[in-house]
Amino acid sequence: MDVAEHLSFFAALYRVDQNPETGTPLLYLTIVGLSILVYKLGFAKKLPIGKSIIIYLFLILGCTVLTFLGVFLPITEGLVVAALILIIYKVRLHQQKKQDANLG
Template identity: 80%
Template structure:
């Protein structure tokens, strides 16, 4: 079995099999950015700067493990789907609040 057939979409896009160092760094950055987006859209609250720094530090460290899994499992793809769902939710919530404010 060829390893290129088992790569996830983003791993294949970044050609992890041909250039592993650059490809894994690109995959890592993609997963970090998508994780931050999902965190900000779905879970972030107003926190002091030091607590926010610690949360983002652990988020970035945790993405290291997700990157190794993301080479063959659809980790980044799942984060894209989660981000899209949260974006749709935020848009609908904003429209609903705007509509409720207009009726009052």
């Protein structure tokens, strides 16, 4: 059985099977970055700095588990899709508010 056939897109892109010493940290940083982006775009509220630090620490710890799953499952790809959907939503929301301000 060839492991390379079963890798997710980003795991194959970072060559986790051939060079895990650099591929795995790159996959981890990609998942952390996308998770933070999705959190900020969709779920973040204005919180005190202490609570924000705790949330980000747990987010980073949770990304460790997601990295192990992300080698064979499309975790990173799902985060990319979620980020794109939230970016589109935020842009449309901004345009709608701008349009409402011009009309009213």
